[in-house]
Amino acid sequence: MNKPKKNFYLTNKDLLREIHNSKMTYCWTRDENYTHYDLIVTGFDEITPEAVAEAKQNRATRLQKIAHQAEVARWEQGLTGKKTKPRAADFAVDVETIKDDDIVVRVMTFDHIPEENRKNKPKTEADLHSKCNFPPFKHYAVIEGDWTEVARSHWDGGKDNGHFNVHHGQTTDMLAKMYIKLCERYSMRGNWRGYTYVDEMRGQALLQLAQIGLQFNELKSQNPFAYYTAAINNSFTRVLNLEKRSQNIRDDLLEEEGLNPSSTRTFNAEWEAHIRNEAQKKLNNPTLKVTTYDTSDLDTEETGE
Secondary structure (H helix, E strand, O other), rough: OOOOOOOOOOOOHHHHHHHHHHHHOOEEEOOOOHHOOOEOOOOOOHOOOOHHHHHHHHHHHHHHHHHHHHHHHHHOOOOOOOOOOOHHHHOOOOHHHHHHOOOOOEOOOOOOOOEOOOOOOOOOOHHHOOOOOOOOOOEEEEEEEEEEEEEOOOOOOOOOOEEEOOOOOOOOHHHHHHHHHHHHHHOOOOOOOOOOOOHHHHHHHHHHHHHHHHHOOOOOOHHHHHHHHHHHHHHHHHHHHHHHHHHHHHHHHHHHHHOOOOOHHHHHOOOOHHEEEEEEEHHHHHOOOOOOOOOOOOOOOOOOO
C-alpha cells in the first residue's frame, strides 16, 4: 500500500532561506563559513557587547534547529530506531560554547557602492549611490582578535581586485518556483479567478516579483510571504484597472455607433436602474419597506460576446 503523498506548504522559513541563497550569489565571500549571518545591524558602530551576546544566542538557536531538522529527517526515514519524534529540546546548544570568532554580523552599508547622483533631489542614502537590486551589506567576523570584513554584496572577484557588479548573480531555481507557485495560488482566490485575463495578471505579477523579489530587507521584517502577496495583489489590481479602462473606452465607442455594449455595462446599467427605482418607491411611500443593497464592491466580468 502506497503512503499518501505529503503536502508541502510554502513558509516564511523556506522563503527566507532561498532569498538569502539568491543574495549570496551576488556576493564575494572570504569563506563558505561566513555566508550565514547571526545578527543584522545598520552600522558597524552597533556591534556592541550586547549585540555580540544576541548574535551568540541567535547562532545557538540556529544550530539547534539544524540539528533537530536533520534528526527528524533521519527519523522519518526510519533510521533512528525510535517510535517517537525527536524533540527540539534534546538538541539545545549552550551559548557559552559559542566563541566570539564563531559569529558573523551583517552590517547594512553603502560604503562599497559607487556614488552616483541618480536623482536631482535625493531623499535617501540609496539615491546617492548606484542602483542595487537589494539593500547592500557587508559581513564581519572576528579574525585574530579584530573585526574583519568577510563578505561583501554586489561584488565580483576578490575583495581587493574585484569590482562592483549587480548582474553576475541570479535568483535560485527554487525561489523562482516559489514565485510561480505564489502567483498561481493567489490567482485562484475567489475575487480573481473569474476574470478572463487572469493569465495576464499572473504574468504581470511574476514579472514584478522577478524585479523586486530580492529587495526584501531581513532587517525590517521576517515575513516575506506578506511582502510578496502585497506585490502580487498590486500587480493584479493594476492589470484589472487597465482592463476596465480599455473596456469602458470600447463600450463608449460601441454605444456611439449604436451597437450593444458589453454584458458588463448592460448589467451594471440595469442594476443601477433597479436601485434608483427602489429608492423612488421609498420616497413615494415612506412606510414601504424596501431592501437596499451595497453596490460598492459590485463587479462582474464579461465572459464573451
